Amino acid sequence: MESNLLMNFSIDKENKMVNIKREFDAPLSDVWSAWTEAEILDQWWAPLPFKSETKIMEFKEGGRRLYAMVGPEDQKRWSTFDYSSISPKTNFKYAATFCDADGNPNSEFGSSYWDINFSEKGERTIVDIAITRDSLEDLLKIVEMGFKEGMTATMKTLDTIFESRKK
Template identity: 65%
Template sequence: MKSDLLMNFTVDKETSTVNVKREFNASLSNVWSAWTEAEILDQWWAPAPWKAKTKRMDFKEGGQRLYAMLGPRGEEHWALADFKSITPKTNFKYLDAFCDNEGNLNKDFPRSDWDVSFSEHGDMTIVDIAIKHENLSDLEKIIEMGFKEGFTIAMQGLDEIFASRA
């Protein structure tokens, strides 16, 4: 399903940052819930045919989400989000990392610093995401792993959730 909703994906090599601006055909409160509640995140966070599974989530400053991306052949890739700041229905920031199923960080992979902002425009909600990496090689590693393609597919999965509820 090709989306006609805005999706800008840019890479700023100077600041080692990926910027994503994505429009959703849903209210601000529905989009906020989809990004901050484990039971909804698990329905779209992984790019199909992968699935996301949250082991634990405490959405508060200082809280964490420990989750896995589960592949169609039984692959498991675990990740940990450390929530740094939350401004309800406006913005949240977290550090993302690969880890094991207990949340022990995988030091072979870089952490990324996510800054996710939400704004309502009529019937639409725009999510602005800045994903900062420590250096350019960390950023390039994530891009080579197919981040843009995977994230694009995941966003379309979220569109389908909103469409099914409309």
């Protein structure tokens, strides 16, 4: 089934930024929970056949999420989210960094700086994401690695979670 929900993905090379604007057919409180609670994040924050597995999650300013994307052969790719600001049900920001299982950063990749805004539009919720990298080269590298396809797939998985709650 093709979704009629808004999904915009654009690259702003001048500002080393990716913008994603995505609409969800769910109330703001549910969408906020899906982005901020490990139990729900782990159900959708990885493109299939990968799954997300949170080791540590402290959703607070100065807090951290340490998680792995786990592949079908149980291979793990670790990352951290370091939360820098949180305005409940409105916005939160974090730096996302590839790392090892203990959270030590992988210096090859640098970080992505996420700024995520949430707003209500009737019965639906809009999530507006700005992701900045330190260099255009870094930004293009994550896009080449399939970032758009991965984000599109994970958002569809999140749609499925919201649909299943309505039944």
